Amino acid sequence: MKNPVYIKIVEDIRNKVNNGDLNPGDDIPSETALCKEYDTSRMTVRKGLAILMNEGYIYSIPGKGYFVEKPDFNKYTIYYDEMNNLINNVDNTKLLAVDIIMPPEDLAGNLQISKNKKVIMIRRLFYTDGEPMAYDIKYLLYEKGMPIVENEIEQATFPEMVSRNTSLYGLKKELLIYAKVPEEKTKKLLNIKGDLALLVVEQKLYDSKNKPMGLGITYFRGDYIKLQGISQ
Amino acid sequence: MKNPVYIKIVEDIRNKVNNGDLNPGDDIPSETALCKEYDTSRMTVRKGLAILMNEGYIYSIPGKGYFVEKPDFNKYTIYYDEMNNLINNVDNTKLLAVDIIMPPEDLAGNLQISKNKKVIMIRRLFYTDGEPMAYDIKYLLYEKGMPIVENEIEQATFPEMVSRNTSLYGLKKELLIYAKVPEEKTKKLLNIKGDLALLVVEQKLYDSKNKPMGLGITYFRGDYIKLQGISQ
DNA sequence: GAGTGGTCTAGACCACGTT
DNA sequence: ACGTGGTCTAGACCACTCG
Numbered sequence: 001m002k003n004p005v006y007i008k009i010v011e012d013i014r015n016k017v018n019n020g021d022l023n024p025g026d027d028i029p030s031e032t033a034l035c036k037e038y039d040t041s042r043m044t045v046r047k048g049l050a051i052l053m054n055e056g057y058i059y060s061i062p063g064k065g066y067f068v069e070k071p072d073f074n075k076y077t078i079y080y081d082e083m084n085n086l087i088n089n090v091d092n093t094k095l096l097a098v099d100i101i102m103p104p105e106d107l108a109g110n111l112q113i114s115k116n117k118k119v120i121m122i123r124r125l126f127y128t129d130g131e132p133m134a135y136d137i138k139y140l141l142y143e144k145g146m147p148i149v150e151n152e153i154e155q156a157t158f159p160e161m162v163s164r165n166t167s168l169y170g171l172k173k174e175l176l177i178y179a180k181v182p183e184e185k186t187k188k189l190l191n192i193k194g195d196l197a198l199l200v201v202e203q204k205l206y207d208s209k210n211k212p213m214g215l216g217i218t219y220f221r222g223d224y225i226k227l228q229g230i231s232q
Numbered sequence: 233m234k235n236p237v238y239i240k241i242v243e244d245i246r247n248k249v250n251n252g253d254l255n256p257g258d259d260i261p262s263e264t265a266l267c268k269e270y271d272t273s274r275m276t277v278r279k280g281l282a283i284l285m286n287e288g289y290i291y292s293i294p295g296k297g298y299f300v301e302k303p304d305f306n307k308y309t310i311y312y313d314e315m316n317n318l319i320n321n322v323d324n325t326k327l328l329a330v331d332i333i334m335p336p337e338d339l340a341g342n343l344q345i346s347k348n349k350k351v352i353m354i355r356r357l358f359y360t361d362g363e364p365m366a367y368d369i370k371y372l373l374y375e376k377g378m379p380i381v382e383n384e385i386e387q388a389t390f391p392e393m394v395s396r397n398t399s400l401y402g403l404k405k406e407l408l409i410y411a412k413v414p415e416e417k418t419k420k421l422l423n424i425k426g427d428l429a430l431l432v433v434e435q436k437l438y439d440s441k442n443k444p445m446g447l448g449i450t451y452f453r454g455d456y457i458k459l460q461g462i463s464q
Numbered sequence: 465g466a467g468t469g470g471t472c473t474a475g476a477c478c479a480c481g482t483t
Numbered sequence: 484a485c486g487t488g489g490t491c492t493a494g495a496c497c498a499c500t501c502g
Contacts, residue, residue: 040473043472063488064488077308078307079306169249174460175308178431178457197413197429197454222413225411229406264467264468296467296501
């Protein structure tokens with residue numbers, strides 16, 4: 001029971017919001033009112049309110065006050081690692097090819113480059129217990145000093161490939177997730193005999209200035225992957 | 233150039249981390265050192281450091297100091313709304329059936345209830361431009377006072393169904409995303425003639441005490457849905 | 465014991481909204 | 484003019500880590 005005062009404030013208000021005593025749009029007592037209510041200083045009250053703002057429970061309008069935020073129903077956090085997912089892990093990889101290509105129109109547009117800028121294309125297979133479970137294509141903008149060494153590429157994750165030069169921090173990433181029926185070529189590569197759906201994950205990397213650095217497309221056998229998302 | 237001092241501190245340290253001047257594990261100058269460096273008070277320094285902690289850039293160990301956090305590569309934020317996605321929106325729904333069932337073993341386990349606790353099963357179709365694009369099944373624990381009124385259910389989103397009694401805030405939610413080949417029954421419902429993959433999204437809702445409140449399974453036609461994830 | 469972060473105080477000045 | 488939140492100060496005491 002030696003909790004800091006600001007934690008008490010956070011819990012009180014959070015509980016009131018959670019059980020409906022406070023509803024979205026309602027206003028919260030002012031800082032000075034809370035100072036009196038909890039017999040504490042303004043900075044302590046502000047510390048509690050700052051936490052509630054970070055948690056998305058409330059927001060403030062200077063000159064007006066604090067108000068209850070409307071919850072963000074549809075927001076989830078998902079951890080995506082091309083080598084590991086909820087039901088399967090990659091235990092082996094095979095480098096199929098590394099090519100320098102002139103990007104076709106859609107790829108050039110996707111990477112926001114002109115069509116005469118060369119692109120590195122890396123194709124790999126991911127294995128589990130000797131079975132191919134994913135076919136992976138990466139397109140990377142060629143940068144000077146980028147080491148195209150086979151055994152460095154083979155085991156690398158997409159951010160790892162790109163981050164040899166730049167820090168891992170500035171990177172922005174984008175995922176696109178959809179389902180697709182495999183083409184014949186892909187069925188052969190993934191050793192698919194009957195009917196099987198693919199889960200396709202496109203991964204796009206941007207540098208800190210929002211310039212695309214690469215595009216990855218991974219075709220997972222539908223029976224080897226589940227992605228998990230968690231709210232809050 | 234009238235930025236608050238703590239913003240300047242945040243930006244300086246964030247930049248040092250982003251461009252590699254500071255690396256994961258490195259220690260940050262102490263609060264008192266930063267007070268001198270920026271000629272400001274300790275609370276102002278602490279405000280800046282608190283922001284960097286919230287952003288996941290640094291962490292603190294009482295009695296030791298502040299250190300650079302290692303980045304969370306694989307974390308993405310995804311917005312999932314069963315009625316709206318990146319490439320398509322639902323403009324009409326059809327309620328197929330509402331049934332009270334005794335849960336089969338796997339469902340009872342999933343909802344953490346005994347097999348003789350009744351469950352409401354709701355089946356719907358989602359339409360876009362007159363075409364069925366998703367088949368949706370919801371399993372809800374029956375709660376007293378839950379209004380099973382057809383026209384209330386028909387248009388409701390999963391959290392909306394559950395949140396008639398409880399607040400929307402306490403809810404925890406979990407997604408499971410995978411790809412699947414449709415069964416014959418599903419192909420008929422979704423008017424699928426040739427080969428088409430399904431994107432399946434399972435959505436599980438928990439109350440604030442982590443007790444499951446319901447399970448939803450939505451089978452999307454693969455050509456009607458793309459989910460998007462964004463880093464940080 | 466010296467240095468660190470964690471909590472807290474009792475003031476201050478400012479920009480902003482409302483009346 | 485007054486109340487609101489945003490920034491900031493110059494102290495304080497505590498618990499912790501480390502030499």
